Amino acid sequence: MRSPALAIGWEFRRRHRWGLIAVAGYLFAVAAIRFLILEPGEPVLVDSVRFAAVVSVPLTTTFVYLLAVFSFGFSGDLAARHSMYPARMFTLPVTNAALVGWPMLYGTAAMAILWLAARLFAVWPSGIEIPLIWPALLAAALLAWTQALTWMPYGLPGIRLIVAVLCLAALDTVVLLAIHFKAGEPRMVAILAPQVPLAYLVARFAVARARRGEVPDWRGVFGRLASNAVRTRRRDHFPSPARAQAWFEWRRHGLSLPALVGLLLPFELALLWLAKDAPAFVFEILFLALITPPFMAAFTAWTVSQPNPQVRDSYGVPPFIATRPLTSAELIAAKLKMAMWSTLAAWLLVLVAMPLALEWSGTWSVVTERARHMNDAIGTPRAATVVLLMLAGFIVATWKQLVQSLHIGLTGREWIVKGSVLLTLTFLILLGPIVEWIIDSPSVQRALWNALPLILAGLVGLKMSAAAWIATRLDRNRLLGDRALVAGAACWVLAVFALYGVLVWFFSTPFVAHYLLALIAILAVPLARISAAPLALAWNRHR
Amino acid sequence: MSESVISVSELTRRFGATTALDSVSVSLPHGAVYGLVGANGAGKTTLIRHILGLLRAESGSVRVFGLDPVADPVAVLSRIGYLSEENDLPGWMRVDELIRYTSAFYPKWDDAYAEELQRAFALDPAAKIKDLSRGQKARAGLLIALAHRPELLVLDEPSSGLDPIVRRDILGAVIRTIADEGRTVLFSSHLLDEVEQVADHVTMISHGRIVLSAPLDAIKESHRSLNEAFIAHVGSAATPAAEA
Numbered sequence: 023m024r025s026p027a028l029a030i031g032w033e034f035r036r037r038h039r040w041g042l043i044a045v046a047g048y049l050f051a052v053a054a055i056r057f058l059i060l061e062p063g064e065p066v067l068v069d070s071v072r073f074a075a076v077v078s079v080p081l082t083t084t085f086v087y088l089l090a091v092f093s094f095g096f097s098g099d100l101a102a103r104h105s106m107y108p109a110r111m112f113t114l115p116v117t118n119a120a121l122v123g124w125p126m127l128y129g130t131a132a133m134a135i136l137w138l139a140a141r142l143f144a145v146w147p148s149g150i151e152i153p154l155i156w157p158a159l160l161a162a163a164l165l166a167w168t169q170a171l172t173w174m175p176y177g178l179p180g181i182r183l184i185v186a187v188l189c190l191a192a193l194d195t196v197v198l199l200a201i202h203f204k205a206g207e208p209r210m211v212a213i214l215a216p217q218v219p220l221a222y223l224v225a226r227f228a229v230a231r232a233r234r235g236e237v238p239d240w241r242g243v244f245g246r247l248a249s250n251a252v253r254t255r256r257r258d259h260f261p262s263p264a265r266a267q268a269w270f271e272w273r274r275h276g277l278s279l280p281a282l283v284g285l286l287l288p289f290e291l292a293l294l295w296l297a298k299d300a301p302a303f304v305f306e307i308l309f310l311a312l313i314t315p316p317f318m319a320a321f322t323a324w325t326v327s328q329p330n331p332q333v334r335d336s337y338g339v340p341p342f343i344a345t346r347p348l349t350s351a352e353l354i355a356a357k358l359k360m361a362m363w364s365t366l367a368a369w370l371l372v373l374v375a376m377p378l379a380l381e382w383s384g385t386w387s388v389v390t391e392r393a394r395h396m397n398d399a400i401g402t403p404r405a406a407t408v409v410l411l412m413l414a415g416f417i418v419a420t421w422k423q424l425v426q427s428l429h430i431g432l433t434g435r436e437w438i439v440k441g442s443v444l445l446t447l448t449f450l451i452l453l454g455p456i457v458e459w460i461i462d463s464p465s466v467q468r469a470l471w472n473a474l475p476l477i478l479a480g481l482v483g484l485k486m487s488a489a490a491w492i493a494t495r496l497d498r499n500r501l502l503g504d505r506a507l508v509a510g511a512a513c514w515v516l517a518v519f520a521l522y523g524v525l526v527w528f529f530s531t532p533f534v535a536h537y538l539l540a541l542i543a544i545l546a547v548p549l550a551r552i553s554a555a556p557l558a559l560a561w562n563r564h565r
Numbered sequence: 566m567s568e569s570v571i572s573v574s575e576l577t578r579r580f581g582a583t584t585a586l587d588s589v590s591v592s593l594p595h596g597a598v599y600g601l602v603g604a605n606g607a608g609k610t611t612l613i614r615h616i617l618g619l620l621r622a623e624s625g626s627v628r629v630f631g632l633d634p635v636a637d638p639v640a641v642l643s644r645i646g647y648l649s650e651e652n653d654l655p656g657w658m659r660v661d662e663l664i665r666y667t668s669a670f671y672p673k674w675d676d677a678y679a680e681e682l683q684r685a686f687a688l689d690p691a692a693k694i695k696d697l698s699r700g701q702k703a704r705a706g707l708l709i710a711l712a713h714r715p716e717l718l719v720l721d722e723p724s725s726g727l728d729p730i731v732r733r734d735i736l737g738a739v740i741r742t743i744a745d746e747g748r749t750v751l752f753s754s755h756l757l758d759e760v761e762q763v764a765d766h767v768t769m770i771s772h773g774r775i776v777l778s779a780p781l782d783a784i785k786e787s788h789r790s791l792n793e794a795f796i797a798h799v800g801s802a803a804t805p806a807a808e809a
Contacts, residue, residue, distance in 0.1 A: 259668055266669030273657065340653040344619050347643035347670050500636060564621045564635040 026116040030124040038091050045084050045136070052076065053143035077144045084136060085161060092129030093169045100172070101180050103239070105232030107173040112233045121233075122225045126169055130162035130218055137161050156210035160197060163214050164190060166221035174228035177240030187285070193217070263348055264356065271360035275326045279424065280367040282318040287311060287371060291379035301388045308389070311376055312416055315368045319423035322364075326357065326424055327431025337434040339563045350560040351501050354428065358552070361424040369417050407528060422548055429554035434562030478541040488550040492557060501556045510553070517547045568631065569594050570717050570749045571616055576625035578611055578773075585611040587773040588625070593751065593766075598744045600764030600781075601753040602795065608773040609753040610650060613721050616751070617647060629717070643671060646715030648706045650722040656695030660688050660705055664712070671713030679712035686731070700728035707731075711739060718743055720752035724759055737763050757791045767791065771799040 035042065055076075090096055098106030111121060137158040146152050171186040200210055231237075260266035290311050297303040346353070380386040396405045430442045460466050470477075493511075496502045502510070522543040526536060571593040578586040586608050593599050603609045614620045615627045618634030618641060627634060634641040654663060664683070668674040683690065686704035694702060704727070710718060718740075724732055740750050740763045754760050760767060767784055769777040776798040777784070781791070788794040 259665065263670045266666050270655075270666060274655070339619075341617075341619065341647070341649040341651060342653045342655065345617055345642055345645070345647050345649075347639045347641075349639055564618055564638075 026114065026120050027124050030120075031128055034091065034125075034128060041087060041091070045087070048080055048084070049136075049139045049143060052140070052145065056143055056145050077140065077146070081136070081140050081144075085133070088129065088132050088136065089165055089168050092125055092132065092165060093172045094125075095172065098172065100183055102182075103176050103179050104237050105173050105175045105228060106182075107229055107232055109232075118226055118230045118233060122169075122173075122222060122229050126166055126218075126222055126225060129165045129169065133161035133165045134158040153207055153210070156207055156214055159211060159214035159217075163193065163217035163221065166218045166225070167193060170221045170225035170228060173225055173232065175232050175237040177238035263346075264352055267346065267348060267353060267356035268359045271356045272363060275322070276360050276364045276367070278325060279315065279319055279322045279364045279420075280371055282322065283315050283368040284371050286314055286318070287375050290314065291375060291383075294379050294383035294385050298384055301392075304385045304388045305392070308376065311372060315365070315372060316416060316419040316423050319365070319368075319420045323424050323427050324431070326361065327428045337436055337439065337562070338565070339432075339434065339559070344563050349501060349556075350563055351496075351506070351556040354432075354555045354559055357428060357555075358425055361421055365417060365421040365424065368420065404528065407524070411524065411528070425555070426548065426551050429551050429558045432555060432558040432562055434565070475535075475538060475541070478538065478545065482541050482544050485545065485550050489553060492550060492553045495557055496553065499557070499560060501560055514547060514549050518543045521546060569628075570630060571751065572626075572628040572631075573612070573615070574626045576612075576615060576622055576627060578615070578620065578623055584773050586615070589770075589773070589775055590625075591768060591775060591778065593749060595749055596744060596747045597765040598740055598750045598763050599752070600760035600767045601751060601770060602755070602757060602760055602767055602791075603753075603770035604755060604799065607770045609755075609770055610721055611773075612770065613719060613751070613753060616719065617642070617645065644716045646710035646713065646718045648703070648710045648718075648720045648723055650725055652699070652702050652706055654694045654702060654706055656693065658694050659690065660692050660694065660697075661690035663694060663705060663709060664690075667709040668712070674713045678714065679708065682708045682712060700731065703727045704731060707736075707739075711743075714746075714748075716748050718748065718750045718752075720750070722753055722755070724754055724756050732759065757795055761791045767794075769795060769798055 094106055094108055097108060100106065107121070114121070138154070141152055141154055141157070167189060168186065171189055172182060174182070174185075176182050176185070196213065197210070200213060205213075260269065290307060293307045294304060297307060343353070377386075380389055393405070396408070400408070427442070430439060433439070460470065493507055497504070497507060522540050525539040525543060529539060569592045571591065573589055573591045576586050576589045577584070589608070589612060591612075601609050601612065611620065615622060616629055616634065618627075618629075618638050621635050629641045630644060632641050658666065660683070664679055668676070668679070686701075686708060688697075688701065688705055688708065692701075694705060697705065703723070707720075707723070707727070710720075723736060727736060740752070743750050744765070752760075752764075761781065764781050766780050767777070768775060777794065784791060784794050788797060
């Protein structure tokens with residue numbers, strides 16, 4: 023390996039070989055479907071769900087993955103002031119042009135190949151004209167700008183994310199406008215082609231600055247303010263170790279979810295201004311805003327359940343945390359508490375922003391009108407209960423998303439974490455076709471409906487067996503005292519009874535048996551996975 | 566001598582095919598400074614991680630203050646001050662936040678002593694940990710290990726993080742003060758000169774086995790220097806302090 027170009031290329035290939043093999047495997051699979059399974063010239067009628075499962079979702083995921091790979095996003099700190107370009111490479115005896123040029127060339131080529139392969143090999147719905155060149159250029163331009171903006175040193179922490187989001191959104195807006203005005207392929211190419219060389223120049227400037235150690239520092243003012251604040255305001259001691267640990271978890275992870283929700287919400291609610299004359303669209307936008315916290319919580323949960331996110335490839339508990347004089351159950355309790363506060367903060371944002379956006383966009387009347395219809399149809403108490411239950415359901419789902427993978431991430435075993443991700447992805451990929459098969463087959467639906475009590479009873483049996491095993495282990499390993507175990511079980515039983523009561527009151531119909539509602543209540547209230555978290559942490563903490 | 570602070574008996578630990586500790590038995594009574602000496606990879610950190618309860622004894626037993634550190638981490642860890650070789654203090658915390666956070670876990674936390682150490686180590690309370698130099702980070706780590714006046718202070722390779730001034734002027738003084746107050750210090754190092762300056766008792770470890778454990782004076786009587794004893798028992802020269 024005698025050239026810097028080969029060495030840099032080898033590093034990308036070696037480090038991300040499994041991901042790149044998976045991408046190649048995916049492209050091979052879609053090509054096989056198109057060329058070996060479908061007859062040549064056969065019209066393809068692909069519905070949106072199948073298309074999303076086979077093309078849109080994998081293609082978008084691959085695009086984001088390649089963005090992270092070629093901008094060194096897996097090893098850099100997005101929130102830091104210094105460049106995300108690996109500092110270890112600055113000492114290589116190569117020019118700035120080589121340091122910037124080769125990763126950009128490999129990245130833009132990979133993006134272009136990804137699009138061209140997807141365009142030529144994937145099954146696209148018949149009757150829709152899919153452009154060939156400009157989307158490839160767009161993908162390459164987005165990558166080049168991502169590289170330039172993430173490799174730039176900034177004066178304040180967190181600025182990188184804001185600048186990158188704004189610049190990339192601006193580029194997207196230009197493209198969307200061009201599509202809106204029906205610009206042809208040559209015009210799109212004319213808009214996008216200069217982006218890569220422009221981004222290259224910016225990236226070269228960024229890497230040159232970073233290489234010289236020129237990181238602007240605008241923290242002077244904030245630093246002085248903070249310093250003065252520290253001098254004038256002596257904070258009291260924490261009243262207990264548990265409060266100190268909850269503060270630690272809040273500072274480390276608590277703001278991630280509210281920040282993500284806060285970033286997305288304005289864009290989602292801005293759509294209300296476009297939906298004044300389309301009531302159905304208003305409710306779709308509101309639903310989108312409501313599922314944002316639980317959806318984003320699923321992403322945030324990854325960092326919450328990672329014991330040591332600062333250290334790459336480290337799944338173990340860092341000694342600083344492992345040597346806190348707290349039990350593993352107390353460390354988990356702090357995480358659960360932080361998740362609760364984080365959930366409430368995210369929902370406070372949603373509940374404040376949503377009425378304001380409805381009022382200012384003039385779509386409030388659409389919602390009140392629908393509420394009045396609902397009131398007339400089922401009565402005020404039931405209508406209020408439906409709304410409150412839905413809201414409570416969304417809030418609990420957000421919290422549950424944040425904490426339900428703790429028992430996996432905190433084990434500290436790479437094979438468990440990666441195996442769980444693989445299983446989840448496999449399940450998600452299979453879910454679409456299975457749901458569609460069930461929808462298309464009335465006989466399967468009948469069989470499932472008849473077997474529903476048995477299925478639910480089986481799941482309840484599984485859950486309770488797991489909970490009993492976990493409780494025994496918690497007791498035997500002295501991770502939880504008898505009183506805590508009994509109190510936890512009592513709380514869980516109370517929650518199940520409360521939910522069962524609400525369900526029985528709400529579904530007061532002879533068509534739904536009460537025992538089914540009891541089984542649903544037992545399954546809905548979290549127990550086994552959360553109880554397993556202290557076991558997982560103890561297994562990791564005392565290896 | 567009174568009851569042992571640390572009692573390790575027939576401790577064996579394997580990581581795959583590698584035997585990190587091989588039937589190690591050590592007993593450390595109260596009120597002395599123990600130097601754990603060995604080349605890199607000899608098993609010093611593995612032994613310390615067992616003492617802290619971060620590793621579970623696969624065979625043999627570990628008792629600290631008469632307790633199992635895995636079964637009873639709170640009772641053991643609340644009496645230990647620990648400076649990690651990894652220096653993994655949370656970068657996002659300010660120095661004053663680190664002190665406030667850590668003080669919550671130790672009922673015997675001494676605010677006046679913490680302030681005294683903060684001044685002695687020249688640590689700015691408003692500075693973020695991630696903005697500190699490696700030496701300053703080690704000072705901050707040492708501060709939180711000392712300020713609750715632990716019964717047992719465990720320093721894992723302190724020389725790898727602390728700068729020469731702190732090592733020479735402060736660490737030695739601190740260690741001696743702790744020992745004079747009847748508390749116990751266990752520190753690991755591959756620097757024999759450093760160990761020779763402060764230790765009362767030296768334990769040499771090589772390839773996971775204890776090859777020598779004796780009072781420093783006795784070692785010096787039987788060998789001309791600690792370095793000579795190390796060569797005699799381990800078989801290769803240890804790193805001189807100047808090279809570290």
